[in-house]
Amino acid sequence: MIQIYFLDRTAQIGKIVGWAPQVEILAHKAVGGFVSHCGWNSVLESVYYGGPIATWPPFAEQQINAFPLVVELGLGVEIAMDYRKDLQGGSKNILSAEKIVKGIKNLMVEEGEMRKNMKGMSEKSRSTLIEGGCSYSSLGRLIDDAISMV
Known part of the structure; x- marks a missing residue:
């Protein structure tokens, strides 16, 4: 009942969906930023499309990914980077x-x-995929190696 009330109350100002095509959304020119759990694929997609990231990493390597984005590279802002769980699985930190x-x-x-x-990093990211770029060349070498093993 509470969920239905929330959805009705917010229908005119937002949309909640279970799944969305993230890459298509990040590529849209109207997107001003991305609230992210900071999984590696999400970070790469956001950097490629030039959208700054608000970091909210809940666990695993996500905190390791979030730290350099905010502190070292200046590609995002912190919502939270200190999320921890106690041994019984409950959260120690509640975000206000x-x-x-x-x-x-x-x-x-x-x-x-x-x-x-972020704009500069996005340009660097895109340059790796064009002919002669490091990712383009590495993938070519991987394909050549795979073919030579057959």
Whole structure:
């Protein structure tokens, strides 16, 4: 009942879906940023399309991915990077609405160093895929190696 009430209440201002085509969404020019769990594929897709990231990594390598994005590379902002679970599986840290709002507002700043950094990194990312780029060349070598083994 609460879920239906929430969906009805927010129908005119947002959309909640179980699954969405992430790459198509990130590629859209209207997307100003990405709230991400910071899984590696999500990070690569966001960088490729030039969308700054609001990091919210819940576990595993996601925290390791989030840290350099925010602290070292300046490609995103922190919502939370200190998520931990206790031994019984419960969360030790509850994020306040204020912290989430602050992270998203910081993400949506239109001018600034973060967007400049992300644009530069996006250009570098795209250059790896063109003929002569390192990813293009590495994939070619992998294919050649696989064919030579047959």
